[in-house]
């Protein structure tokens with residue numbers, strides 16, 4: 575699904591980086607609509623922002639002269655409501671100050687006041703302006719209102735000083751946007767009741783890599799998408815989430831503390847270190863075996879011979895957490911099956927001693943794909959959910975978990 579974001583480009587020298595940001599977002603399949611402030615126009619032109627975004631650039635509250643078909647009716651309210659999230663980059667001290675105080679005296683600030691979605695600020699300013707008490711107060715106010723921040727980075731600045739104040743790099747901002755868009759970005763969602771507030775959850779995700787030598791390993795096709803989406807959905811329900819993940823190319827979900835590991839042994843250690851927890855969800859595709867003797871040096875190719883590879887069994891992370899003294903209240907496993915999906919998953923639930931198991935039909939293109947078809951098996955119920963987006967499955971599962979803890 576293509577996401578749409580609204581990018582407000584403020585008046586700072588870093589505005590040129592925001593043009594690159596439009597390209598970085600497009601690469602991640604995110605459409606950008608640009609608002610250029612008066613100050614922003616001093617640094618970049620509507621023409622360049624329009625050419626890169628492929629959309630009319632709006633600059634003036636009173637003179638929105640749309641030229642793109644279908645946008646003729648677009649006022650500032652529609653503009654702010656049509657986006658999945660708003661990015662302010664560069665966010666100047668002045669722009670943040672006006673937004674923090676609810677001033678609505680131009681198109682950018684009016685849009686920020688009217689929005690029903692969350693705003694990501696990428697501040698850029700002189701180090702003293704950033705550190706000024708007034709700016710820090712405004713940042714705190716915006717945070718309290720649900721705003722997200724990236725940066726500023728520390729480094730040399732255009733004004734010749736050194737310190738925090740540089741706008742984050744476009745690829746880092748685009749990654750943060752992509753990570754944020756995995757979650758619920760509505761302000762209503764932010765203010766909604768959080769049944770998992772005060773609860774801790776540990777989620778494992780992705781594949782593990784089992785080293786043969788420093789350059790070779792055994793792994794599998796897991797993308798990590800389902801686990802990442804579950805971590806995000808639990809955060810959206812108010813949980814404090816630790817995501818223990820094998821190597822993936824996914825952006826880190828917003829508000830999740832992430833522990834990156836490689837092997838099954840590392841994953842088990844990381845999960846144990848994150849205990850105690852109320853909830854444990856084992857989504858990772860853990861390699862069942864590992865090479866018995868991983869070599870310190872690259873194994874040379876023997877002439878004519880195929881080297882033997884002795885394997886040993888990996889620990890079963892789900893089973894060992896379910897059997898541990900500090901067992902989380904609710905332990906959920908996933909069962910990847912290609913046949914007899916529900917029956918095999920039911921016996922797996924009993925064998926691993928978890929409370930629920932999500933039976934996953936991996937006979938098609940599920941592994942690594944965006945969709946999933948699952949059956950949730952609990953102690954006494956069994957329900958099949960339609961083949962939908964992995965994020966929808968994640969939200970549905972988080973909702974069910976929320977019900978368990980709501981009145982507990």
Ligand code: CTP
Nearest residue numbers: 856857858860888889890891892907908909910
């Ligand atoms: N799991 C785990 N540690 C392992 C293997 C699996 O924690 N070493 C977890 C998975 O994260 C998942 C559940 O156990 O939640 C079931 O994984 P699955 O691959 O379906 O089952 P296996 O135990 O590997 O059984 P089989 O390969 O025989 O289906």
